[in-house]
Amino acid sequence: MYELDFDRPVRIHFIGIGGISMSGLAEVVLHRGFTVTGSDNHESDLTKRLSEEGVEIHIGQRAENIPEECDLVVFTAAIHADNPEYAEAVRRGIPMLTRAELLGGLMKNYSTAIAVSGTHGKTTTTSMVSHILLAADADPTISVGGILPSIGGNIRVGKSETFITEACEYTDSFLSFFPTHGIILNVEADHLDYFGTLENVRASFKKFADLLPEHGRLIISSGIEDVGYFTGDLKCPYLTFNISGDADVTAGEITWSELACASFKCFYRGKELGEITLNVPGIHNVSNSLAAIACALSLDVPFEKIREGLASFTGTDRRFQILGSAYGATVVDDYAHHPTEIRACLSTAQRYPHKKLWCVFQPHTYTRTAAFLEDFAGALALADEVILSDIYAAREVNTIGVSSGDIVEKIREMGTESRYIPEFEDIAVYLKDKLSPGDLLLTMGAGEAYKVGTMLMEASGDHDR
Secondary structure (H helix, E strand, O other): OOOOOOOOOOOEEEEEOHHHHHHHHHHHHHHOOOEEEEEEEEOOOHHHHHHOOOEEEEEOOOHHOOOOOEEEEEEEOOOOOOHHHHHHHHHHOEEEEEHHHHHHHOOOOOOOEEEEEOOOOOHHHHHHHHHHHOOOOOOOEEEEEEEEEOOOEEEOOOOOOOEEOOOHOOOOOHHHOOOOOEOOOOOOOOOOHHHHHHHHHHHHHHHHHHOOOHHHHEEEEEEOOOHHHHHHOOOOOEEEEEOOOOOEEEEEEEEEEEOOOEEEEEEEEOEEEEEEEEEEHHHHHHHHHHHHHHHHOOOOOOOOHHHHHHOOOOOOOOOEEEEEEEOOEEEEEEEOOOOHHHHHHHHHHHHHOOOEEEEEOOOOOHHHHHHHHHHHHHHHHHOOOEEEOEEEEOOOOOOOOOOHHEEEEEEEHHHOOEEEEEHHHEEEEEHHHHOOOOOOOEEEEEOOHHHHHHEEEEEEEEEEE
16 A cells, blocks of 8 residues: 655645545645645535645546646545546556545554544544644644634644544544544444444444554543443553543533533542533533543643633534524534434433424435434434425435435324425425524534525524624
8 A cells, every 4th residue: 555654745636625534634745745636526615725725626527637747646435436537547557545545644644643433423522632732732733524613624734743533434444544542432333334233333443443552542432332342452551431430531510501511520530630611512522522531631631731622612513503593593503413413412402592492304314214213213302393304315325215204204103293394495484484582493414404594594684693
C-alpha cells in the first residue's frame, strides 16, 4: 500500500473531493505542502472553500481531470470501477487509496492519533475531545464528521503531533487506521446491510481495539455487553467510563438546566475530580462527555482544562441544533437515524420546554428500516405526534418492500398519533396549520428532513435564533 510521508509531499487527486470527510483530508495534506486537485459532481460550500485555498477543482468527473503529473489518487466508497477518473487512474498505473486508507496513512504521521468509534455519538465526542485539547493549547489537527462552529468547519490543521478523527465502522473502514488512542462509545446492531449480524459488528470493533499499540490506550464504555470481549487480551492499557456502575470514570449528582443540559460531579476511580457543566442537552451527552474526559485524562490533560473545554462546547450542526422558530414553535434538527439515537434525542426533547412535541422523521435506508421496524416505532412513540416521509434510499434499492407506512402503523398501535406524508413540501403544508406557540418541532434523520423546518421558518417569517 502507498505510504504517505509528510516529509515528502506529492501530488494527490481526490475523486469526490466535496464530501465532508474527503474535503477535510484534502485540506490537511494541502496545508502540509502537498499539491491537491479534485473533482465532484456538484459545487458546494466545501468545494468553494478548497478552491479559495488554491485547490483546482473540477465539477463533473472525466478522465482528463487527473493531471498529467499525479502521484496518488484517493477515492470514496461511492466511486466504482466504471467511474472515468477511476478507470483512468487504473489505466495509467497511478497508486490509489480509499478515503479510509488515506486517513490511516495520515495518522501514521502523528505521535498521538486519537480515533473515536462507536455506533452513536462519534461526531459529538470527537468535538468534545477537540474542545478539551484546544482549551489545553495542544494545537491538534481535527477531522470531524460535522460542522464544528468553534473551528469554522469540519477540519482544523494544527502544528502539534496530535491528531483526532472519527472512526466509522461501516465496511470496516476504521480497520485501515493507525490510532494510538481509541475510543469505543457503544457497540450495537447497525449497518446490517454490510455486517449481517450483531456478532459481526462486535468482531469488527474487536479488531479495531486490537489495532492499538502497547504504548497506546483504549477508552471504552463498561456498559457494552461483555466488555471483556474487547479488553481481555489487549496489548495496551484501557480506561472504562459509564454514567454509573463499575467504571474508571463516572458521573454523580446529575442536575438539569431548564434547557435540558446536565451538570454533574466527575469521579475517577472513586475520587471526586470536580464538577462538570455541559452546554449540550441530554443524558447521552453526559456519557459522551465521560468518554472525552477519560481520553483527556489518559493524555494527562489537567482537570481544569477538561472542565473549560467541555463548558465551551455548544454542539455541532445537526445534533439537537436549534434552527429557529416557525409559527411560534421552536424548530430543532438532529441527525438521529438509529432507534437508540432517536430514543436519546426524543428523551432530551421531553426535558426541553414545550407544549406539544412534534417529530418529523425520514428513515434512512430500506435495510435499516426493515431490521429495526419495531424499535423505530417504540422510539418515535415518545413524541406526541409523528410524521414520516418517504425512506431515504442512499445506496439501496427497495427489494424488501418496506415503507414508512409500516412504521406508522406500529406507532399507532402504541397509542401515539402518527401519519405517513411522503413529500417534505406536503409535510410543511400540514404542519403550517397545526403548529402553535410553545410547541417543539424536531426533524430527524440522516437525509434531508431538516428541509421541513427550513420551509416552515421561511413561510412563517419568524426570525432565526
